[in-house]
Amino acid sequence: xxxxxxxxxxxxxxxxxxxxxxxxxxxxxxxxxxxxxxxxxxxxxxxxxxxxxxxxxxxxxxxxxxxxxxxxxxxxxxxxxxxxxxxxxxxxxxxxxxxxxxxxxxxxxxxxxxxxxxxxxxxxxxxxxxxxxxxxxxxxxxxxxxxxxxxxxxxxxxxxxxxxxxxxxxxxxxxxxxxxxxxxxxxxxxxxxxxxxxxxxxxxxxxxxxxxxxxxxxxxxxxxxxxxxxxxxxxxxxxxxxxxxxxxxxxxxxxxxxxxxxxxxxxxxxxxxxxxxxxxxxxxxxxxxxxxxxxxxxxxxxxxxxxxxxxxxxxxxxxxxxxxxxxxxxxxxxxxx
Amino acid sequence: xxxxxxxxxxxxxxxxxxxxxxxxxxxxxxxxxxxxxxxxxxxxxxxxxxxxxxxxxxxxxxxxxxxxxxxxxxxxxxxxxxxxxxxxxxxxxxxxxxxxxxxxxxxxxxxxxxxxxxxxxxxxxxxxxxxxxxxxxxxxxxxxxxxxxxxxxxxxxxxxxxxxxxxxxxxxxxxxxxxxxxxxxxxxxxxxxxxxxxxxxxxxxxxxxxxxxxxxxxxxxxxxxxxxxxxxxxxxxxxxxxxxxxxxxxxxxxxxxxxxxxxxxxxxxxxxxxxxxxxxxxxxxxxxxxxxxxxxxxxxxxxxxxxxxxxxxxxxxxxxxxxxxxxxxxxxxxxxx
Numbered sequence: 296x297x298x299x300x301x302x303x304x305x306x307x308x309x310x311x312x313x314x315x316x317x318x319x320x321x322x323x324x325x326x327x328x329x330x331x332x333x334x335x336x337x338x339x340x341x342x343x344x345x346x347x348x349x350x351x352x353x354x355x356x357x358x359x360x361x362x363x364x365x366x367x368x369x370x371x372x373x374x375x376x377x378x379x380x381x382x383x384x385x386x387x388x389x390x391x392x393x394x395x396x397x398x399x400x401x402x403x404x405x406x407x408x409x410x411x412x413x414x415x416x417x418x419x420x421x422x423x424x425x426x427x428x429x430x431x432x433x434x435x436x437x438x439x440x441x442x443x444x445x446x447x448x449x450x451x452x453x454x455x456x457x458x459x460x461x462x463x464x465x466x467x468x469x470x471x472x473x474x475x476x477x478x479x480x481x482x483x484x485x486x487x488x489x490x491x492x493x494x495x496x497x498x499x500x501x502x503x504x505x506x507x508x509x510x511x512x513x514x515x516x517x518x519x520x521x522x523x524x525x526x527x528x529x530x531x532x533x534x535x536x537x538x539x540x541x542x543x544x545x546x547x548x549x550x551x552x553x554x555x556x557x558x559x560x561x562x563x564x565x566x567x568x569x570x571x572x573x574x575x576x577x578x579x580x581x582x583x584x585x586x587x588x589x590x591x592x593x594x595x596x597x598x599x600x601x602x603x604x605x606x607x608x609x610x611x612x613x614x615x616x617x618x619x620x621x622x623x624x625x626x627x628x629x630x631x632x
Numbered sequence: 633x634x635x636x637x638x639x640x641x642x643x644x645x646x647x648x649x650x651x652x653x654x655x656x657x658x659x660x661x662x663x664x665x666x667x668x669x670x671x672x673x674x675x676x677x678x679x680x681x682x683x684x685x686x687x688x689x690x691x692x693x694x695x696x697x698x699x700x701x702x703x704x705x706x707x708x709x710x711x712x713x714x715x716x717x718x719x720x721x722x723x724x725x726x727x728x729x730x731x732x733x734x735x736x737x738x739x740x741x742x743x744x745x746x747x748x749x750x751x752x753x754x755x756x757x758x759x760x761x762x763x764x765x766x767x768x769x770x771x772x773x774x775x776x777x778x779x780x781x782x783x784x785x786x787x788x789x790x791x792x793x794x795x796x797x798x799x800x801x802x803x804x805x806x807x808x809x810x811x812x813x814x815x816x817x818x819x820x821x822x823x824x825x826x827x828x829x830x831x832x833x834x835x836x837x838x839x840x841x842x843x844x845x846x847x848x849x850x851x852x853x854x855x856x857x858x859x860x861x862x863x864x865x866x867x868x869x870x871x872x873x874x875x876x877x878x879x880x881x882x883x884x885x886x887x888x889x890x891x892x893x894x895x896x897x898x899x900x901x902x903x904x905x906x907x908x909x910x911x912x913x914x915x916x917x918x919x920x921x922x923x924x925x926x927x928x929x930x931x932x933x934x935x936x937x938x939x940x941x942x943x944x945x946x947x948x949x950x951x952x953x954x955x956x957x958x959x960x961x962x963x964x965x966x967x968x969x
Contacts, residue, residue, distance in 0.1 A: 434877070435877060435945070436877075453810060453812070454791070454808070454810060455809075455810040455812060455813050468880075470878070471791070471808075471880075471881075471942075472792075472942050473790060473791060473792040473810035473811060473812070473830065473831050473942055474810060474811075474812050475790070475792060475810070475811050475812060475830070475831040475832065475837060475840060475841075475942075475943070476792050476831035476833075476941070476942035476943045476946075477942075479831075479833065479834070479836060479837055479943065479946060480943075480946060483946065493810065493812070494810050494812040494813035494816075495812065496813075496816065497816070499816060499843050499844055499845060500812060500843075502840075502843040503812060503839075503840035503841065503843040504812075504840065506836050506837075506839040506840040506843055506966050507836055507837065507840050508836060540771070540772060540773075540807075540817075541807070543805075543808075544808075604813070605808075605809050605810055605812075605813035605814075606812070606813045606816065606817075608772070608817055609813075609816060609817060609820065629843050
C-alpha cells in the first residue's frame with residue numbers, strides 16, 4: 296500500500312480498532328518521519344510501518360537503454376520523451392541505515408518486511424527496541440526462513456493479493472500459491488502467528504482465513520476506495536469499473552511482479568515491451584512513473600500503478616473507519632451463523 | 633479426477649455421507665456404463681458423474697508432427713519412439729450422443745460439466761430426467777453463462793485446483809482467480825448454490841469456503857492418497873514427497889492447462905518443448921500418455937499426469953470413508969471453535 300495508504304487512513308483504521316499501516320518503501324527516512332509523526336498526531340493506538348527489503352538493484356545500462364527505447368513510442372503518444380536515464384528511485388531497507396535509526400527512535404509498534412529479510416543485526420536492533428516484526432512469505436520455505444530469523448508473525452501472501460509479490464527471489468519461479476493453500480499450510484507448520492493476505496474483502500473473507508488457522512487477516516485492496524486513500528480518480532474509476540475483474544501479475548511497471556488492474560500499461564506486454572526483460576526493481580519503476588505522469592498530463596490515467604488484488608470486484612467506497620466497523624460486524628455475523 | 637477416482641472410492645465417499653464422484657471423461661459410453669453399474673452395486677446413495685464438455689479438437693498435422701518430433705529424443709531416453717500419429721483419444725460430451733443416452737437411462741443424481749456447457753437440448757433432456765447439473769466456472773462470466781443455461785449449481789474452480797482448468801475457452805487469458813476471491817464473488821452474485829473447489833484439504837478448509845458463502849466444498853487432491861484411488865505408486869510417492877509443494881499449471885501433458893506435481897514432464901517446458909504450442913486437447917494427451925507409458929516401462933514414473941492442487945502438501949493417506957468422517961469431524965470442530 297506504499298503510495299496508497301496515508302497517515303489519515305491508517306489513523307482512521309487504528310482508531311476504529313484494527314491495525315492501520317503506512318508504507319514507507321516509496322520514500323526516504325525524512326519522508327517516513329513526516330508520515331510517522333503525522334500518524335502519531337492522529338492516533339495513540341499501535342500501528343504498522345511497512346518497508347521494502349529487496350536486494351538492491353543492479354544497474355544494467357544496455358537493458359535500461361533497450362527498455363527506454365521500447366517505451367519511446369508510448370511516451371510519443373503523449374508528446375513526451377522517456378527520461379534520458381533511469382535509476383534506483385527507492386533505497387531498500389537493507390541499505391537504509393537512516394530508516395533503521397528512525398524506527399529505533401520513533402518505535403512503531405510493528406514493522407513489516409516485504410521482499411525478504413534484513414540481516415540479523417537489524418532484526419536484533421528492531422526487536423531490542425520492542426518493535427514487533429512481520430514478514431511476508433509466499434511459500435513455506437520463505438516463512439520458515441522468516442521464523443528462523445526471529446520474525447514474530449508471518450504474512451501469508453496469496454497469489455490473489457494486489458501489489459508486489461513478496462517473494463524473496465524475484466528470479467525464482469513463482470509458487471503462485473493461493474491464500475487457502477498457503478495459509479492452511481503455514482498455520483499447520485509454523486510456531487508463530489500467521490496473517491492471511493490476498494483476496495479478502497469483507498468479514499466473510501476474514502472469517503474464512505481465521506478458520507484456516509490465521510490469527511488475523513490483512514486487507515489492502517478493500518481500502519483503496521476509501522476517501523482517505525491517495526488513489527487518484529483514474530485509479531478509483533478503474534477499481535469500480537469492469538477492469539476490476541481482470542487483475543494481472545505484471546513486472547512491466549516496476550520491474551518486479553505485482554498484481555495490477557489490467558490497464559494500458561499491462562497491455563504493453565503484447566506490444567512494445569513484448570519479449571523484453573524489465574530493468575531491476577525499482578529502476579524500471581522510474582520509467583513507469585515517468586510514463587504514467589506523461590499520460591496523466593494529457594488526461595490519460597491508464598498507465599498508473601493501479602495495484603489491486605483479485606477481490607477488486609468486491610471493493611467498496613466508504614470511509615476507512617466505517618469500513619473497519621463494517622468488517623467487524625460482518626465477521627461477528629459470519630462467526631455466529 | 634477422471635482416471636483417479638474409482639467406483640470403489642466414490643461408493644466409499646457416498647456411503648460415508650458425502651457426494652462421491654466418478655469421472656467418465658476418459659472413457660466412452662460402454663466404459664462409463666461399467667463404472668456407473670459398479671458404483672450402483674456398491675451404494676444406493678446419490679452420486680455424481682463428471683464429463684468433459686470441451687469443444688472437439690481440431691487436428692493440425694503440422695503441429696502434431698512438430699510435437700512428436702520434439703518428443704522423439706525424450707522417448708529415446710527409454711528406447712522408445714513416439715507413436716506414428718496421434719488423435720482425439722476422448723470424445724467430448726458435446727459430441728457423444730451415446731453418453732447422453734446412458735445418463736438418461738441410468739440417471740445418476742448429478743452430472744457435472746467441465747470445460748463448458750452443452751447445447752440447450754442436452755441440458756433440457758438431462759434436467760427432464762431429474763438429473764441435477766453442476767458446471768465448473770473459473771470466472772463470474774462463465775458462472776453467469778452456466779446459470780443462464782439452467783445449471784443447478786456452479787463449481788467455483790480456483791486457480792489452486794489440481795487437474796484441468798475448467799475455463800470454457802482455453803485460448804483466452806486465464807483469470808487465475810483464487811478460491812477465496814472467486815467463491816466470494818460468485819456467492820454474492822449468483823442465484824444458485826456455489827460449490828468451492830481448489831486447495832481445500834481438511835475440515836478447516838471446508839469451514840473457510842462455507843464462510844465465503846459456498847454451499848459445499850469439492851475436494852479432489854485430498855482423495856488421491858486414498859487406497860481406493862487408482863493413482864499408481866509413482867504418483868503417490870510424488871504426492872507425499874517434496875514435489876507436493878511445487879505444483880504447476882501445464883498444457884504440455886494433455887494440450888489444456890492442468891495443475892500437476894512438478895515432474896519430468898513439466899520440466900520439458902524448458903527443454904525439448906520450449907516455445908512449441910501443444911496440439912489441441914486431447915490430441916496432445918495421446919502423445920503424453922504414450923510417453924508416460926514408455927517411461928514407466930523402464931521404471932521411470934516421472935512422466936505421468938500427476939494432477940494435484942496447491943493443497944498437496946496437506947494430503948493424507950487414509951481410506952476414503954475414514955477421510956470423509958475425518959473431514960466431517962474437523963468441520964464440526966472448526967465451526968464450534
